[in-house]
Amino acid sequence: MPLRHPQLTPDGRLRHLLTIEGLPPEIIHRILDTAATFVGVSDREVKKVPLMRGKSVFNLFFENSTRTRTTFEIAAKRLSADVVNLNVSTSSTAKGESLLDTIDNLSAMDADMFVVRHGTSGAPYLIAQHLDRTRGSEVHVINAGDGRHAHPTQGLLDMYTIRHFKKDFRNLTVAVVGDILHSRVARSGIHALTTLGVPEVRAIGPLTLLPDGLEQMGVRVFTDMRAGLRGVDAILMLRLQSERMRGALLPSAQEYFKHYGLTSEKLALAKPDAIVMHPGPMNRGVEIESAVADGPQSVILDQVRFGIAVRMAVMSLLAGHG
Amino acid sequence: MPLRHPQLTPDGRLRHLLTIEGLPPEIIHRILDTAATFVGVSDREVKKVPLMRGKSVFNLFFENSTRTRTTFEIAAKRLSADVVNLNVSTSSTAKGESLLDTIDNLSAMDADMFVVRHGTSGAPYLIAQHLDRTRGSEVHVINAGDGRHAHPTQGLLDMYTIRHFKKDFRNLTVAVVGDILHSRVARSGIHALTTLGVPEVRAIGPLTLLPDGLEQMGVRVFTDMRAGLRGVDAILMLRLQSERMRGALLPSAQEYFKHYGLTSEKLALAKPDAIVMHPGPMNRGVEIESAVADGPQSVILDQVRFGIAVRMAVMSLLAGHG
Amino acid sequence: MPLRHPQLTPDGRLRHLLTIEGLPPEIIHRILDTAATFVGVSDREVKKVPLMRGKSVFNLFFENSTRTRTTFEIAAKRLSADVVNLNVSTSSTAKGESLLDTIDNLSAMDADMFVVRHGTSGAPYLIAQHLDRTRGSEVHVINAGDGRHAHPTQGLLDMYTIRHFKKDFRNLTVAVVGDILHSRVARSGIHALTTLGVPEVRAIGPLTLLPDGLEQMGVRVFTDMRAGLRGVDAILMLRLQSERMRGALLPSAQEYFKHYGLTSEKLALAKPDAIVMHPGPMNRGVEIESAVADGPQSVILDQVRFGIAVRMAVMSLLAGHG
Numbered sequence: 001m002p003l004r005h006p007q008l009t010p011d012g013r014l015r016h017l018l019t020i021e022g023l024p025p026e027i028i029h030r031i032l033d034t035a036a037t038f039v040g041v042s043d044r045e046v047k048k049v050p051l052m053r054g055k056s057v058f059n060l061f062f063e064n065s066t067r068t069r070t071t072f073e074i075a076a077k078r079l080s081a082d083v084v085n086l087n088v089s090t091s092s093t094a095k096g097e098s099l100l101d102t103i104d105n106l107s108a109m110d111a112d113m114f115v116v117r118h119g120t121s122g123a124p125y126l127i128a129q130h131l132d133r134t135r136g137s138e139v140h141v142i143n144a145g146d147g148r149h150a151h152p153t154q155g156l157l158d159m160y161t162i163r164h165f166k167k168d169f170r171n172l173t174v175a176v177v178g179d180i181l182h183s184r185v186a187r188s189g190i191h192a193l194t195t196l197g198v199p200e201v202r203a204i205g206p207l208t209l210l211p212d213g214l215e216q217m218g219v220r221v222f223t224d225m226r227a228g229l230r231g232v233d234a235i236l237m238l239r240l241q242s243e244r245m246r247g248a249l250l251p252s253a254q255e256y257f258k259h260y261g262l263t264s265e266k267l268a269l270a271k272p273d274a275i276v277m278h279p280g281p282m283n284r285g286v287e288i289e290s291a292v293a294d295g296p297q298s299v300i301l302d303q304v305r306f307g308i309a310v311r312m313a314v315m316s317l318l319a320g321h322g
Numbered sequence: 323m324p325l326r327h328p329q330l331t332p333d334g335r336l337r338h339l340l341t342i343e344g345l346p347p348e349i350i351h352r353i354l355d356t357a358a359t360f361v362g363v364s365d366r367e368v369k370k371v372p373l374m375r376g377k378s379v380f381n382l383f384f385e386n387s388t389r390t391r392t393t394f395e396i397a398a399k400r401l402s403a404d405v406v407n408l409n410v411s412t413s414s415t416a417k418g419e420s421l422l423d424t425i426d427n428l429s430a431m432d433a434d435m436f437v438v439r440h441g442t443s444g445a446p447y448l449i450a451q452h453l454d455r456t457r458g459s460e461v462h463v464i465n466a467g468d469g470r471h472a473h474p475t476q477g478l479l480d481m482y483t484i485r486h487f488k489k490d491f492r493n494l495t496v497a498v499v500g501d502i503l504h505s506r507v508a509r510s511g512i513h514a515l516t517t518l519g520v521p522e523v524r525a526i527g528p529l530t531l532l533p534d535g536l537e538q539m540g541v542r543v544f545t546d547m548r549a550g551l552r553g554v555d556a557i558l559m560l561r562l563q564s565e566r567m568r569g570a571l572l573p574s575a576q577e578y579f580k581h582y583g584l585t586s587e588k589l590a591l592a593k594p595d596a597i598v599m600h601p602g603p604m605n606r607g608v609e610i611e612s613a614v615a616d617g618p619q620s621v622i623l624d625q626v627r628f629g630i631a632v633r634m635a636v637m638s639l640l641a642g643h644g
Numbered sequence: 645m646p647l648r649h650p651q652l653t654p655d656g657r658l659r660h661l662l663t664i665e666g667l668p669p670e671i672i673h674r675i676l677d678t679a680a681t682f683v684g685v686s687d688r689e690v691k692k693v694p695l696m697r698g699k700s701v702f703n704l705f706f707e708n709s710t711r712t713r714t715t716f717e718i719a720a721k722r723l724s725a726d727v728v729n730l731n732v733s734t735s736s737t738a739k740g741e742s743l744l745d746t747i748d749n750l751s752a753m754d755a756d757m758f759v760v761r762h763g764t765s766g767a768p769y770l771i772a773q774h775l776d777r778t779r780g781s782e783v784h785v786i787n788a789g790d791g792r793h794a795h796p797t798q799g800l801l802d803m804y805t806i807r808h809f810k811k812d813f814r815n816l817t818v819a820v821v822g823d824i825l826h827s828r829v830a831r832s833g834i835h836a837l838t839t840l841g842v843p844e845v846r847a848i849g850p851l852t853l854l855p856d857g858l859e860q861m862g863v864r865v866f867t868d869m870r871a872g873l874r875g876v877d878a879i880l881m882l883r884l885q886s887e888r889m890r891g892a893l894l895p896s897a898q899e900y901f902k903h904y905g906l907t908s909e910k911l912a913l914a915k916p917d918a919i920v921m922h923p924g925p926m927n928r929g930v931e932i933e934s935a936v937a938d939g940p941q942s943v944i945l946d947q948v949r950f951g952i953a954v955r956m957a958v959m960s961l962l963a964g965h966g
Contacts, residue, residue: 042432046376048404054690056718067427070406074378074431077404082692082721084714097925105711105924108948109718110686280427281419304430364754368698370726389749392728396700396753399726602749603741626752 006129009137016128016141017314019150020191028195032160034313035306041078042308051316052081055112059085061144062118067280068144071304072115075311079319081112099123100130107131113140113318121147140318142311148182153314154279155188157307159196161299162234164306165275169193173200175228175270178238178260178287179209185279189236194218204228205260225260229269237262237278240287253286263289267297275299328451331459338450338463339636341472342513350517354482356635357628363400364630373638374403377434381407383466384440389603390466393626394437397633401641403434421445422452429453435462435640443469462640464633470504475636476601477510479629481518483621484556486628487597491515495522497550497592500560500582500609501531507601511558516540526550527582547582551591559584559600562609575608585611589619597621650773653781660772660785661958663794664835672840676804678957679950685722686952695960696725699756703729705788706762711925712788715948716759719955723963725756743767744774751775757784757962765791784962786955792826797958798923799832801951803840805943806878808950809919813837817844819872819914822882822904822931823853829923833880838862848872849904869904873913881906881922884931897930907933911941919943 007016007023014027041049057076059069069085076083088102097105106114114131116124124143131139145151159169166172174193180186180203193201194217203214204222214221222228229235240256262276276288276298284290292298329338329345336349363371379398381391391407398405410424419427428436436453438446446465453461467473481491488494496515502508502525515523516539525536526544536543544550551557562578584598598610598620606612614620651660651667658671685693701720703713713729720727732746741749750758758775760768768787775783789795803813810816818837824830824847837845838861847858848866858865866872873879884900906920920932920942928934936942 044376047378047432048376054688054692054722056691056721066408066410070408070428071431073406074404077378077406078376082718084717084721086710086714088710098928101924101926101928104945105948106714108945109715109952110691110949280423282423284420284423301426301430304427305432308431366698369700369754370698388730388732392730392750393753395728396726399700399728400698602745604745606742606745623748623752626749627754630753 006125006132014314014317015132015137016124016143017152017318018124018128018141018143020152020155020188020195021150023152023191023195025195025197028156028159028192031156031310031313031317032163034317035156035160035309038078038309038312039306041312042305048078048080050080051321052076052079052112052319055081055319056110057081057083057113057115057315058106058111059083059115059144060088060106060117061086062088062116062123063145065117065145068117071307072142072144072311075308075315078308079312079315081315099126103127103130104134107135107139111139113142113315115142115144116146117144118146121149123147142314142318145184147184149184149187151184151188153307153311154185155192156314157303157310158189158236158277158279159192160306160310161277161303162275164302165299166233169196169198172198172233173202173231174198174234174236175202175204175222175232176236176238177204177225177228177262179240180205180214180238181209181211182241183238186236186238190217190219202228202232206256225266226269229266232270232274234275235262235267235270235277237276237288239279239281240283253283257286261285261287261289262292264291264295267292273297277303280304328447328454336636336639337454337459338446338465339474339640340446340450340463340465342474342477342510342517343472345474345513345517347517347519350478350481350514353478353632353635353639354485356639357478357482357631360400360631360634361628363634364627370400370402372402373643374398374401374434374641377403377641378432379403379405379435379437379637380428380433381405381437382410382428382439383408384410384438384445385467387439387467390439393629394464394466394633397630397637400630401634401637403637421448425449425452426456429457429461433461435464435637437464437466438468439466440468443471445469464636464640467506469506471506471509473506473510475629475633476507477514478636479625479632480511480558480599480601481514482628482632483599483625484597486624487621488555491518491520494520494555495524495553496520496556496558497524497526497544497554498558498560499526499547499550499584501562502527502536502560503531503533504563505560508558508560512539512541524550524554528578547588548591551588554592554596556597557584557589557592557599559598559610561601561603562605575605579608583607583609583611584614586613586617589614595619599625602626650769650776658958658961659776659781660768660787661796661962662768662772662785662787664796664799664832664839665794667796667835667839669839669841672800672803672836675800675954675957675961676807678961679800679804679953682722682953682956683950685956686949692722692724694724695965696720696723696756696963699725699963700754701725701727701757701759701959702750702755703727703759704732704750704761705730706732706760706767707789709761709789712761715951716786716788716955719952719959722952723956723959725959743770747771747774748778751779751783755783757786757959759786759788760790761788762790765793767791786958786962789828791828793828793831795828795832797951797955798829799836800958801947801954802833802880802921802923803836804950804954805921805947806919808946809943810877813840813842816842816877817846817875818842818878818880819846819848819876820880820882821848821869821872821906823884824849824858824882825853825855826885827882830880830882834861834863846872846876850900869910870913873910876914876918878919879906879911879914879921881920881932883923883925884927897927901930905929905931905933906936908935908939911936917941921947924948
């Protein structure tokens with residue numbers, strides 16, 4: 001198993017989903033194709049398929065996120081799995097137990113899958129490696145967001161949304177806008193876009209919120225939002241975390257909105273059929289104007305809907321179906 | 323759709339359950355009749371019916387209430403629905419997201435039903451109207467208590483209990499006792515009683531805890547509990563919230579109990595077969611004497627049991643069954 | 645029903661599981677035999693049996709314990725029961741409701757089983773007696789840990805583990821090591837060992853953490869760990885609660901580890917095939933050395949795995965199966 005692909009089996013199938021970085025495009029397309037079959041399930045009278053009946057999925061959230069936890073819980077239940085929610089910040093780790101002891105313990109309860117959210121970058125890797133060593137290929141890990149590192153299911157649902165509306169990635173210009181420095185959504189999105197062959201990926205934000213090394217990733221950097229939006233097919237807005245504001249990286253919410261908030265007027269610079277995306281929760285009037293968030297080009301709620309199907313796809317592929 | 327009945331479809335069926343005010347008596351009777359069929363389900367070896375298999379019910383509690391949340395969770399699970407519990411006070415709204423953005427987001431996960439508890443009167447209306455506008459008739463809302471306004475499933479289970487023990491509403495005298503001013507239970511109960519044709523509804527409490535306008539609702543007001551209880555068939559005791567005590571609306575718990583606590587001695591003034599009800603949780607020795615709470619005329623635990631069946635009935639009717 | 649066996653029916657079957665004290669050895673063996681049939685269920689593709697379909701299990705935790713709650717939740721779900729988790733510390737009791745009113749209320753929702761964790765010794769007894777009086781033999785109680793008193797499913801899973809590895813109890817020497825004074829795990833373990841006919845049970849710990857009366861229970865007491873471990877077949881390490889340290893009953897964690905921590909060197913005094921057990925969560929470097937916790941004689945994770953099967957066994961026996 002090559003060091004750079006700890007999430008793949010030796011024969012190239014998905015063992016864990018830890019990051020989009022280094023994921024072969026065929027696997028991403030496989031996930032998106034599988035997700036497409038599940039979009040229909042949610043429209044049925046009985047929104048359930050028996051693919052994971054009798055499997056135990058543990059939602060292991062070391063960082064609180066009701067919204068993300070809910071999407072995985074819904075996805076697992078629609079696959080007929082048994083779901084156990086563990087808010088671990090208040091649990092054993094508080095009693096001084098180590099992370100891997102907690103994992104060993106839960107995995108001894110015959111877990112089939114861990115959905116892990118953790119404040120520290122790399123924690124899901126550590127867990128996946130440990131499980132590979134101790135449990136072989138039996139237990140699967142999905143990264144539901146780790147520190148500033150990755151949020152791969154968000155990246156995948158963004159790709160599903162773009163593919164749904166734009167069909168082909170290979171002639172698109174896509175802009176990612178906002179606090180790219182601190183955003184695992186941005187990292188996962190940019191990796192997915194470049195992997196899928198999007199010819200022009202742009203990063204737009206204030207200098208203080210742009211990380212080094214974007215150019216090396218093939219990304220064009222803009223500090224002027226108007227210039228950056230010109231002619232784009234899709235816009236991925238990022239959430240501005242209010243703690244950044246307090247951290248003095250930004251002058252004020254009003255100032256930020258003026259320069260980097262997506263308004264109808266700025267949106268008019270993009271292609272007329274450009275789509276607007278946002279991972280939620282939105283700060284209306286800070287990173288996005290309400291008229292845009294609720295406007296005809298917004299596909300923000302489609303993202304949520306597709307997100308359930310994408311998570312069902314990842315889970316069922318990891319569980320060996322498809 | 324007439325303005326006064328946002329919870330009914332144009333052809334008069336239940337689309338949401340928001341309040342008992344303005345609900346036609348036939349619909350109330352329909353719910354009670356349906357509930358009667360579910361009372362038996364809970365006595366079976368397998369306490370489940372498949373009426374909502376594959377449906378997603380979101381318990382959306384902006385105000386913490388383990389007890390009420392549990393009754394809805396149990397009811398939904400006995401209908402075979404998938405239930406997701408969301409304690410929203412600690413979630414996205416804390417991140418600055420608006421209420422309706424939260425709703426849009428969850429509803430994009432293909433929710434079939436929201437059970438909403440909210441500290442602000444009218445919040446479930448707002449949510450229902452928004453969903454009607456955005457999702458058509460697909461998604462249903464049940465008000466599980468909003469501010470001081472309404473708690474319709476409590477009102478309905480109270481009616482179920484009265485009908486169970488008294489058969490006919492049309493020759494009863496019913497007294498509601500306690501903090502009527504702040505009680506959504508009282509409001510929902512009084513609306514239900516008048517709608518169902520109870521000829522004499524009485525409100526008993528200290529002047530400071532009686533709202534204006536009771537007489538216009540056809541309610542006889544008593545500040546003397548002994549006078550008010552004389553000859554009644556059913557007594558709905560209300561919970562006294564301790565915060566009222568601190569708010570100086572009341573002298574003390576002892577004083578309150580002396581005047582408005584239900585004792586065996588006061589109960590003797592009612593009809594010999596009068597039933598005693600309480601929505602729980604009880605403050606024994608404050609609003610009710612233990613001898614009464616645990617006595618032969620108490621039907622408090624029947625209320626809880628019928629409450630599950632009533633909630634199953636409301637859910638299954640909203641889901642289109644029956 | 646004899647006073648000393650409130651957990652047995654008049655004809656000697658298990659009605660509740662409250663403590664191992666006084667439990668006939670046949671019942672313990674019956675539970676262990678039943679558990680053996682469930683160990684296989686967790687290895688299956690579909691880890692579920694329909695024995696408790698449509699039954700409602702309430703996890704009623706007055707004391708927070710995510711880990712223990714999870715084991716019961718998993719066990720109940722694998723038996724196809726509906727599970728409701730209630731963290732009661734933040735719920736109605738905070739509103740002044742009495743423990744038994746809470747129980748009455750939940751039991752009126754047609755609960756079939758309560759799994760109770762409570763900080764006060766005897767609380768599950770009180771609940772079981774109350775339910776016997778009010779609900780007859782319909783509702784079952786499992787003690788998931790009460791104060792310093794008992795933790796019977798932990799004791800049973802410890803016995804399952806010993807039986808699995810040592811086959812016969814009747815020629816073993818077993819040592820329980822650590823804070824025996826405050827440990828419900830120790831109490832339940834010692835009762836189980838003596839009931840099952842283990843000829844030599846040893847208690848090892850500092851004088852301040854050894855309760856009176858051990859000798860009367862047939863236990864040999866050692867304050868010297870090296871002497872106590874000599875020739876034993878199984879070692880039950882106990883968790884050292886850090887609050888004890890603050891309570892000045894102990895000098896320091898380092899000091900404790902030096903005298904009562906299980907190291908490879910001390911373990912070498914036991915039989916070469918002695919097994920090492922710990923109820924978790926472990927304080928590595930305080931009560932146990934990592935080399936031992938992760939070493940070949942450690943069966944700590946087997947305990948967790950068997951724990952699910954043992955809890956499934958207890959639940960299904962109480963529900964009338966087997």
